[in-house]
Amino acid sequence: xxxxxxxxxxxxxxxxxxxxxxxxxxxxxxxxxxxxxxxxxxxxxxxxxxxxxxxxxxxxxxxxxxxxxxxxxxxxxxxxxxxxxxxxxxxxxxxxxxxxxxxxxxxxxxxxxxxxxxxxxxxxxxxxxxxxxxxxxxxxxxxxxxxxxxxxxxxxxxxxxxxxxxxxxxxxxxxxxxxxx
Amino acid sequence: xxxxxxxxxxxxxxxxxxxxxxxxxxxxxxxxxxxxxxxxxxxxxxxxxxxxxxxxxxxxxxxxxxxxxxxxxxxxxxxxxxxxxxxxxxxxxxxxxxxxxxxxxxxxxxxxxxxxxxxxxxxxxxxxxxxxxxxxxxxxxxxxxxxxxxxxxxxxxxxxxxxxxxxxxxxxxxxxxxxxxxxxxxxxxxxxxxxxxxxxxxxxxxxxxxxxxxxxxxxxxxxxxxxxxxxxxxxxxxxxxxxxxxxxxxxxxxxxxxxxxxxxxxxxxxxxxxxxxxxxxxxxxxxxxxxxxxxxxxxxxxxxxxxxxxxxxxxxxxxxxxxxxxxxxxxxxxxxxxxxxxxxxxxxxxxxxxxxxxxxxxxxxxxxxxxxxxxxxxxxxxxxxxxxxxxxxxxxxxxxxxxxxxxxxxxxxxxxxxxxxxxxxxxxxxxxxxxxxxxxxxxxxxxxxxxxxxxxxxxxxxxxxxxxxxxxxxxx
Numbered sequence: 001x002x003x004x005x006x007x008x009x010x011x012x013x014x015x016x017x018x019x020x021x022x023x024x025x026x027x028x029x030x031x032x033x034x035x036x037x038x039x040x041x042x043x044x045x046x047x048x049x050x051x052x053x054x055x056x057x058x059x060x061x062x063x064x065x066x067x068x069x070x071x072x073x074x075x076x077x078x079x080x081x082x083x084x085x086x087x088x089x090x091x092x093x094x095x096x097x098x099x100x101x102x103x104x105x106x107x108x109x110x111x112x113x114x115x116x117x118x119x120x121x122x123x124x125x126x127x128x129x130x131x132x133x134x135x136x137x138x139x140x141x142x143x144x145x146x147x148x149x150x151x152x153x154x155x156x157x158x159x160x161x162x163x164x165x166x167x168x169x170x171x172x173x174x175x176x177x178x179x180x181x
Numbered sequence: 182x183x184x185x186x187x188x189x190x191x192x193x194x195x196x197x198x199x200x201x202x203x204x205x206x207x208x209x210x211x212x213x214x215x216x217x218x219x220x221x222x223x224x225x226x227x228x229x230x231x232x233x234x235x236x237x238x239x240x241x242x243x244x245x246x247x248x249x250x251x252x253x254x255x256x257x258x259x260x261x262x263x264x265x266x267x268x269x270x271x272x273x274x275x276x277x278x279x280x281x282x283x284x285x286x287x288x289x290x291x292x293x294x295x296x297x298x299x300x301x302x303x304x305x306x307x308x309x310x311x312x313x314x315x316x317x318x319x320x321x322x323x324x325x326x327x328x329x330x331x332x333x334x335x336x337x338x339x340x341x342x343x344x345x346x347x348x349x350x351x352x353x354x355x356x357x358x359x360x361x362x363x364x365x366x367x368x369x370x371x372x373x374x375x376x377x378x379x380x381x382x383x384x385x386x387x388x389x390x391x392x393x394x395x396x397x398x399x400x401x402x403x404x405x406x407x408x409x410x411x412x413x414x415x416x417x418x419x420x421x422x423x424x425x426x427x428x429x430x431x432x433x434x435x436x437x438x439x440x441x442x443x444x445x446x447x448x449x450x451x452x453x454x455x456x457x458x459x460x461x462x463x464x465x466x467x468x469x470x471x472x473x474x475x476x477x478x479x480x481x482x483x484x485x486x487x488x489x490x491x492x493x494x495x496x497x498x499x500x501x502x503x504x505x506x507x508x509x510x511x512x513x514x515x516x517x518x519x520x521x522x523x524x525x526x527x528x529x530x531x532x533x534x535x536x537x538x539x540x541x542x543x544x545x546x547x548x549x550x551x552x553x554x555x556x557x558x559x560x561x562x563x564x565x566x567x568x569x570x571x572x573x574x575x576x577x578x579x580x581x582x583x584x585x586x587x588x589x590x591x592x593x594x595x596x597x598x599x600x601x602x603x604x605x606x607x608x609x610x611x612x613x614x615x616x617x618x619x620x621x622x623x624x625x626x627x628x629x630x631x632x633x634x635x636x637x638x639x640x641x642x643x644x645x646x647x648x649x650x651x652x653x654x655x656x657x
Contacts, residue, residue, distance in 0.1 A: 003408055018644055038409040041217060041384065042641040043416060045648075051409045056417045066425075073361075076341050080349035087351060099353040102436055105428075106361040110368060113425050117372040120418035124411055127403035134406070140387035143380065143407055145217035 003037045003133075004125065009153040009179045011163050012136060013172035014146055018044050021147035024170035025050045028149065031166065035152035039133065039142040058123060062115045069111020074104045136176050146173075217640055224634045225388055227481045234480065239625050245618020252611035253328065261331050265605045269594040274609035275325040277583040278616060281465070282322035283363065283437055284458070284579065286370070287430055288466020289315025293373060294426035297419075302645070303494060305638040306486045309381075310477065311470050312374040313631070317623040318469070319367045321616040326359070328612075355439045362436035366429050373422050379405050380415075381632040434462040441586065447528035448590030453516065457509040464502035464549075465579035467495050468572040473624060475565045475572075477633060486634055489563045496562035499575070503553030510546065528590060537602050538589045541581050548578025 015021035022044055028036060029050040036051055038044075077100045081087070086094035121127070133139050133150070142148050149172075151163055164175045256263055266273040289311040296304040327333045339360045341350050350357040383405040386398035405411065435455035442454040471492070478487045517529035533542045552574045555561040562568070588603050627633065 003410070036409075039407050040409070040412065041221070041407060042380075042637040042644065043412040045641075045645065047409060048413055051413075053410060053413050056414055058414065058417055059421060062421055077352040080341055081352050085347060085349050089351065089353060092353060096353050102358040102432075102439075103352055103361040105432065106358075106365040109425050109429060110365045113365075113369045113372055113422060116418045116422045116425065117376060120376070120414060121403070123414050126405065127400075129404060131404060131406055141218070143383040143387045143405070144221045 003131075003150060006132065006150075006152055006178065007154070007180070009177065010132070011151040011153065011158070011167060012133065012139075012176040012178065013149045013151075013167040013170075014138070014174050014176070015148070015171065016146060016173055017171075018147055020171045021149065022046055024167070024172070025149055027170055028151070028166070032157045033151055033155050035155040035158075037150040037152075039139075039148040039150065041143050041145060041147075044147065056123070058116070058119050061119050062112050065115035065119075066108050066112030070104055070108040072111070073107025074100055076107075077103055132178060136178070217643075220640060220643065221384055221636050222388065224483075224486065224636045224639065225385060225632055227477075227628050227633055228385060228630060229389065230481070232480070235625065235629065238621065242618045242621035242625055245615055246622050247615075248611050249615025249619050252608050252615055253324070256328055256608060256612075257333060261329065263606060263608045265603055265609050267601070269599050269601055270588055270591045270603040272329075272587050272591065273603055274584075274605050274613060275329045277580065277587055278613050279322050279325035279329075280437055280458075280583045280587075281580045282318045282325075282616065282620075283366075284434060284462030284583075285466045285469045285576075286315040286318040286322065286366070287434060287459070287462040288470050289313070289318075290366075290370060290373075290426050290430045291463050291466065292470065293377070294423040295430055297423040298427055302642055303491055305642045306483075306488075306634050307470065307474060307491055307495075308638070309374075309377065309631075309635045310473055310633055312370065312377065313624065313627045313633070314466075314469055314473055315370050316367070316374055317620050317627070318466075319363070319370060320623065321620050323363065323367065324616060325612070355436070355443045358436050359440060362433045366433045369422070369426050369429060373419075373426055376415075376419055376422060377635060377638075378631065379403060380407060380637040381635060383407065384636050385632055430463070431459055434458040446590055447517075447522070447524040448533070448586065451513065451516070453509060453512055457506070457513070460502050460505040460509060461579060461582060464499060464506055464553075465576055467499045467502065468575035468579070471495055471499075471568050472572040472576065475569050477628065479565070481633075483634065486639060492565070492568055493559070493562040496556045496568060499571075500553045500556040503549065503556075503575075507550045510550065524595070528593070532593050533585065533589050536589060536593065538585060538592070541585050542589070545578050545581035545585055548574045549582060552578065 013024070015024060018040075021038075021040070025036065025038065025047055029052075034052065038047060038051065040047075078095060081100075082095040088094075092099075133142075133148075138146075139148070149167070151158055151167075157163075160177075164177065167175045264274065266275075292304050292311040293308040293315075296308075327336050330336060338344075339350060339357065350360075352358075379402060382398050382402035386395055386402045389395055389398060435458065438454035438458035441449040442451055444450060474487055474492075474495075478484060514529045517525040520526075533539070552571050555567065555571060560567075561571075592603050593600050
């Protein structure tokens with residue numbers, strides 16, 4: 001988790017305008033900041049690059065679990081109808097491959113969907129009751145109409161006076177410094 | 182242990198007057214430029230607005246739901262002999278209701294998943310309502326087959342588990358396929374709906390007044406804060422979930438149709454059934470989406486979010502699926518004649534159009550085939566009143582279609598001495614009316630407690646559109 005903890009503190013800058021926010025983010029990246037995080041009411045296009053997020057491995061996990069779901073669904077049907085309790089219905093074979101396809105498909109979709117949903121929350125470390133940013137007055141507008149940039153104080157370029165000044169110069173409404181979070 | 186975080190705010194006191202002026206100017210200009218807060222409040226308004234109409238509708242839906250409870254209790258206590266069905270019409274109202282409700286659900290998944298993958302941005306303002314509709318329709322649908330078991334308290338026998346009895350469900354039958362398809366569909370719809378809701382629940386948490394409500398929304402928002410990392414991973418998971426839900430649009434009603442087409446009964450035993458059922462399902466679902474959107478849009482003044490363009494698009498899709506359905510009707514009868522089979526020909530060319538349920542057949546054909554034709558006219562596609570009435574017609578028509586397929590095929594058995602005219606009892610009618618009431622009840626609660634329009638998606642759409650228009654202005 002990128003914003004799980006800021007042991008040395010964090011600078012939070014509030015922006016009122018999505019374009020100015022995006023431009024500020026790009027400029028900060030150009031200046032050499034790397035430990036950046038954003039908080040926005042909607043995913044602002046063109047911010048993934050400056051944040052330098054690694055490619056998600058979630059799709060691979062979903063694929064593997066979906067495959068396991070398919071195998072499990074087929075295995076249950078095979079065991080139940082061909083091994084444990086074979087019934088002769090109209091002379092059809094107990095191991096009836098075409099008849100097992102439907103439930104196998106459903107098993108795949110079900111397992112993969114559960115993996116996508118719960119996998120996401122594992123990756124995001126959610127649910128959580130508290131986060132340092134919730135202590136900032138006015139931060140609640142990050143889910144409504146304000147755009148925030150967070151700079152980890154451990155960032156190599158970070159410097160108490162300079163970072164705040166730079167954020168201000170980029171058009172931040174205000175800069176908040178959390179000393180320890 | 183909560184880490185004591187001290188917010189060292191750059192308060193007004195630390196600023197020079199010049200700086201403060203600059204700050205205020207920036208804030209004011211920014212607020213003018215982005216009216217996102219107004220948009221969010223507008224879209225959240227339904228969850229803090231109280232209205233008399235809502236209570237009135239809630240009362241009606243509540244009474245009908247009580248009727249449902251009475252009918253279910255009576256059915257379970259006395260048995261399904263209280264229903265009108267009997268041999269040879271072993272399936273009637275309950276299965277009709279089941280197929281009808283499942284079908285209605287399909288439009289929600291179509292709008293939220295299919296259109297998501299096709300990058301149809303206009304879905305943003307209607308997908309939440311459509312998904313909720315799917316979920317609540319599936320709740321109703323699930324009631325009927327379970328009650329139809331006769332001993333619903335043994336419903337868990339449908340699940341393959343290592344029972345001490347040593348027996349298993351027979352997966353060569355199409356009925357356990359139904360269980361797998363419908364339960365998967367419900368689960369995936371629920372996950373998809375909730376995942377879409379999380380950012381909006383966070384908005385609700387941060388906007389509602391009162392500590393108790395903030396805490397409830399806070400718990401359901403799971404601690405969402407809209408970080409860049411969260412958004413990026415969220416979109417990955419949401420798109421994949423959409424991709425997984427998409428085949429369900431096609432598969433679920435196909436599986437439901439197999440309940441019929443696998444049986445060797447004229448009127449059921451037909452290869453056209455899976456696509457025919459899916460098309461009918463999406464068709465009836467769009468009608469239900471319109472039926473719910475139109476009053477919602479009017480009640481909360483959402484005309485600028487759910488625009489006439491949205492209504493027109495849904496009307497066009499309704500027309501398209503309506504034409505596909507009409508084609509299915511024609512092909513069904515043509516294939517019966519072309520097969521040369523005596524019983525097929527009798528069922529499609531005599532028993533249905535001229536038999537005991539001929540009235541149902543002709544009303545159904547009129548409603549389903551004729552109603553959508555008005556959508557060739559632009560004015561009809563954009564008029565809320567006409568759309569509302571047309572939706573009612575289509576929903577009634579689709580219910581009658583399910584009834585026609587099920588009952589008219591069964592009531593004239595191969596042996597004419599066992600022919601039987603089916604008529605529903607008050608319990609059958611109460612279950613149908615009650616399920617409609619319960620559906621309405623759930624929907625009213627949804628409108629009251631959950632943001633009915635996807636706020637973050639509409640905001641993103643607004644941002645994208647604003648950008649596109651400014652870029653176009655630059656190029657011009």
